[in-house]
Structures are given as structure tokens and as C-alpha cells.
Amino acid sequence: MSAANPPSSAKTSLVPPPDAVAPVRHPDAPAPGTPLGAHYDLCFGCGGGQPHGLHLVARAGEGVSVTAEFTVKPAHQGAPGLAHGGVLTSALDETLGSVNWLMHVIAVTGRLETDFLRPVPVDTVLHLDARVTAVHGRKIYSTATGRIGGPDGPVAVRADAVFIEVKVEHFIENGRQEEIRAAMDDPDQVRRARAFEVNP
């Protein structure tokens, strides 16, 4: 294989390259403790209008970090009485996605690797914590944990990720037009999309 066409594992490495830089919190990022709100009302992860969703609530943390809580419901089962691994990964993905807002960057998940360390029963509150560790061009390296039994309880799940910065056109050009039109007609969505486009 030529150097111009490296294996995908090199291009998608979760380890930041040596010349990656520290993330910068946007000056207009909400104060620590502020709820971030849903980025889209029908989002499976955070949308209040999504009946089948996780209804995850994220709050700004210090620096470029967020905390979030997600309660495992009976609809989230894989094995009897236990959360489905894909659902837990979704909760990590959503939390990692929300942290990019503190940099006023729109980004989508490029790669996400999850470790499942403990089973998570139905009715458990998963206490999530995500932070950006490094930025390299459009690539945002981040990490997250999900604890059970309280915010300082044992880690049940953890993930490392690379998000890729995109323009708002990514959604407009690729999303189903019905939902894009509805999102653009929602004044709050338009405001949010504009806010996302403001870079430091």
C-alpha cells in the first residue's frame, strides 16, 4: 500500500497526532452548570419531542467538557433487565457530540470506540462526562465515561472518539428534505444553526 493511500486504521486513529493542539472554549460558551438544551427536538439522543429517544440532558462543564444524565428505560433493554450496548454507545455519542458546542463547532462522529465494563440495569441513571482532549484541523479528539451509582460511582462504559468538523451544509445537503425544511422553519433551530456557524 502506498503512503498516499494509508490503511484506514491510520487515517482514523483515536490518538491525536503530535502537532494536535489543546481545545479552546468559545468565549460565548454557556457557564459551567448551564443546561445545553437539545440541538434538535427530534434527536434520538437529546430531543424532547422524540418519544423513543434517550432524553439525555447535558450541562456545560469546566473547559471543553460536559456532564449529562441518562436514565435507562425498559425500552432500552438488550438482555432482560439490562441496557442494550448500542443504546449505551448512543448515550456516549450524544454526550461527546454536545461537548463540541462549547467550542461553537458543528461536528459529526467519525469514529467511536466503546468499552463496556459493567452491566447497566434498567432504571439506572448513567452519569456521563465528556471532554475534548485535542484538536487537529477539522478533527476533534474526545473521551467520555458513564458511571453508575452516582457521579463518582464506578465506570460502567467509556469511549474515545474522533469527531469531524462540518459546515451546516452537511445537514442541509444530506438530510431528508422534509425534516430539513421543518428544522429551518423553526426559529429556534435557525438561531442554533447560526450560533453553530460562529467560529472563534
Ligand SMILES: CCCCCCCCCCCCCC(=O)SCCNC(=O)CCNC(=O)[C@H](O)C(C)(C)COP(=O)(O)OP(=O)(O)OC[C@H]1O[C@@H](n2cnc3c(N)ncnc32)[C@H](O)[C@@H]1OP(=O)(O)O
Ligand atoms: C440545520 C440543523 C443543524 C443541526 C446541527 C447538529 C449538530 C450535532 C449533531 C450531533 C449528533 C450526535 C453525533 C452523531 O451521531 S453524528 C452522525 C454520525 N456520523 C455521521 O453521519 C458522519 C458520516 N460521515 C461523513 O459524513 C464523512 O465521512 C465526514 C464528514 C465525517 C468526513 O468527510 P469529509 O469529506 O468532510 O472529510 P475528509 O474525508 O476530507 O476528512 C477530513 C479529516 O477527517 C479525517 N477523518 C475522516 N473520517 C474519519 C473517521 N471516520 N475517523 C477519524 N478521522 C476521520 C480524515 O482522515 C481527515 O483528516 P486529515 O487528513 O485532515 O488529517
